[in-house]
Amino acid sequence: MVPPLVLDIDGTLTRASGGIDPRVFEALPAWDAPVVLATGKAFPYPVALCHFLQIPERVIAEHGGVVYVDDEVRVTVDADRPRAAAEAFVDRGGDLGWGAADTVNRWRETEVAVSLDADESLLRSAAAEFGVDVVDTGYAYHLVTPGVEKGDGVRSAAETLGYDPADFVAVGDSENDVSTFEAVGESFAVANADDRARAAADHVTEGAHMDGTLEALASLR
Missing domain, CATH: 3.40.50.1000 (HAD superfamily/HAD-like)
Incomplete structure (x- = not known):
């Protein structure tokens, strides 16, 4: 067994x-x-x-x-807060890092993934504003709803x-x-x-x- x-x-x-x-x-x-x-x-x-x-x-x-x-x-969970945080990050000059097609996030239902090359400080600032966690998997930053x-x-x-x-x-x-x-x-x-x-x-x-x-x-x- x-x-x-x-x-x-x-x-x-x-x-x-x-x-x-x-x-x-x-x-x-x-x-x-x-x-x-x-x-x-x-x-x-x-x-x-x-x-x-x-x-x-x-x-x-x-x-x-x-x-x-x-x-x-x-x-x-829904992705409203992670997506709002990602939009704020981009509006402030950040780049998700995946290009125009963004196949990393295109079919994502509950969170947003951001390249490790992104401005981490700016990303965490936007995430904090919307009450979103940033999870570093070693392959990307993930904006996720707490819990x-x-x-x-x-x-x-x-x-x-x-x-x-x-x-x-x-x-x-x-x-x-x-x-x-x-x-x-x-x-x-x-x-x-x-x-x-x-x-x-x-x-x-x-x-x-x-x-x-x-x-x-x-x-x-």
Whole structure:
């Protein structure tokens, strides 16, 4: 018997150079328990990854803002305040950093992502004005409504699937995975994880990125 999993994507299922590690396409479809992908990315991204992996579409997207399990989509918060903060940031000379098409945010339902090259001080000032949190995932700044966390999405997904959240094992790499680690029964931070994730995890792998994730999965078998 293997436990159900909650897996972050960026930094966890990816290569050091970026992009999905192709070993994911062997490891996850072969896992004999539910797999939930939990990410800060916009809702369509993890759904598409599940589709191409040919595993059930079970996702927590936008840091818990959207939960999709067993054909039920739960949008836990609206994006009015994050979008207002982003507009104020741009009006004051800031740049979201994704170009005119902005495919990073085009399909995002509950938050706004901003490039790490952005003026952080200006961004945090705009966020504070609208009562919005700034979450740094190491890949982007995310303007999120306070109280929205991946861990809440994990609890919701577990309930829908008929599990206790403590039945799950999580693997992640950044501060937005801390609430996930707190919700599950066992957690692994991969070696490239930031300080907050490492401190919150039950284990830190020797391997980084997908090497660390495969190391964690092997230990669970």
